[in-house]
Amino acid sequence: MFSWLGSDDRRRKDPEVFQTVSEGLKKLYKTKLLPLEEHYRFHEFHSPALEDADFDNKPMVLLVGQYSTGKTTFIRYLLEQDFPGMRIGPEPTTDSFIAVMHGQVEGIIPGNALVVDPKKPFRKLNAFGNAFLNRFVCAQLPNPVLESISVIDTPGILSGEKQRISRGYDFAAVLEWFAERVDRIILLFDAHKLDISDEFSEVIKALKNHEDKMRVVLNKADQIETQQLMRVYGALMWSLGKIVNTPEVIRVYIGSFWSHPLLIPDNRKLFEAEEQDLFRDIQSLPRNAALRKLNDLIKRARLAKVHAYIISSLKKEMPSVFGKENKKKELVSNLAEIYGRIEREHQISPGDFPNLKRMQDQLQAQDFSKFQPLKSKLLEVVDDMLAHDIAQLMVLVRQEETQQPVQMVKGGAFEGTLHSPFGHGYGEGAGEGIDDAEWVVARDKPMYDEIFYTLSPVDGKITGANAKKEMVRSKLPNSVLGKIWKLADIDKDGMLDDEEFALANHLIKVKLEGHELPNELPAHLLPPSKRKVAE
DSSP states (O other): HHHHHHHHHHHHHSSOSSSHHHHHHHHHOOOIIHHHHTTHHHHHHHHOOHHHHHHEEEEEEEEEEESSSSHHEEEEEHHOOOOOOOOOSSSSSOOOOEEEOOSSSEEEHHHHHHTOOTTTTTTTGGGGHHHTTTTEEEEEOOOOOGGTTTEEEEBOOOTHHHHHSSSOSSHHHHHHHHHHHSSSEEEEEEEEEEOOOHHHHHHHHHTTTTTEEEEEEEEEEGGGGGHHHHHHHHHHHHHHHHHHHOOOOOEEEEEEOOSSSSGGGGGGGHHHHHHHHHHHHHHTTTHHHHHHHHHHHHHHHHHHHHHHHHHHHHHHHHHHOOOOOHHHHHHHHHHHHHHHHHHHHHHHGGGSSOOOHHHHHHHSSSOOOOOOOHHHHHHHHHIIIIIIIHHHHHHHHHHHHHHHHOOOOOOOSSSSTSSSSSSSTTTTTGTTTTSSSSSSGTHHHHHHHHHTTTSOOOOEEEHHHHHHHHHHHGOOOHHHHHHHHHHHHHOSSSSEEHHHHHHHHHHHHHHHOOOOOOOOOOOSSOHHHHHHHOO
């Protein structure tokens, strides 16, 4: 009689088995989360239903900023190539959303054609209407960078009435739609135009709940002096702190992302280091794409659960016959109390609830009599997914990472300085003297030899204890000195000869100058007498 109960219990104990993470995400969404979303009209309030293309697409990077902050130029810099539809200028030139994607043939696909292509993750943008679709295109071109990622260029954010009136579509809502689906959101600021307009502020607030994807680029930083740059950076952090309500500080990259000469080259090394950090962050996106999609599905499931509780609570409070309209107004105005009650009854974090004001506005246009009562079975299925199936997928993510070759963005600016003297840090720190015929340590060896012969060498070598007395004078931590010892003691006999001692002091100097130590000793630092042994 109750055989269905037993089979359901067995299903809960045994998580589903999937061959790939992408396949698992699709199946979990369609069979477990989508029924809950449809039952409580989640798509009318929050986000359209996901499709296969949302799980299969390449990582996407969304660029957002006020006009003339260098968004389009930034893409051109990454690709090292013009793309179809590209326009650059000091005035608001990019008036469209441009999805820059890989294609065998260079060309442009208009928005209306783009949203009917099942292979592209843009079908649900159809809901924003022709006013938006006429301002949305896909620029396709063969480029090695685009084989790993896609980039979304956005119109420059305007100020005043222009932003609110002339668009013809809900700009913030479109950005929010993209924010849910992209892997990285880059906010660009111009070091000369740091003021954050009300419209830009509203856009950043619309990206709430996606702070983990956000990075900030302070562009055109080569146009101001070092002292001014410090002030601009401080002002930017202060402004962002007021808008982005998180205790953590958003990572800000400082640089000049275009291929022109630096106007003020004083901070060249800083710009190079910042560029490398940003590039590493973007290059990691393909490797972390599956984990990001899994994380987004979990966030969506938590929101769908809360939404179900809200809708079912409103349905429960509604009268069956008379006074429906008055009761609806009362419930909408008291929505904060309903939030509080749901929070207490179901032990839900306040951060999982949708924005109160926005939810109240959306509820005004809804017919509460069509809402569904609480259906525990649907919620249990989602809870089971979060408790068991997601854990199974996490294991699969790690397995795929170990079995597949490391995925990184290649080509364009990402490889522009590789294997050349213009790579970041080339010829500096431990790399100093890499192209010299003479051993670079020999320059200071006479000075190191004087110290060496005061440390009582026996048979041309000093003991570890005597070397330690001299090395600790550098005041470097023992962990660092231990690494230097391992690099310098080439023959691993626990003692240092004069060349090894000189090498140890050279590596101490490298570290004290602020450079990182290598994990393995580079060939050019190997003492001449040890090179024959190594060969």
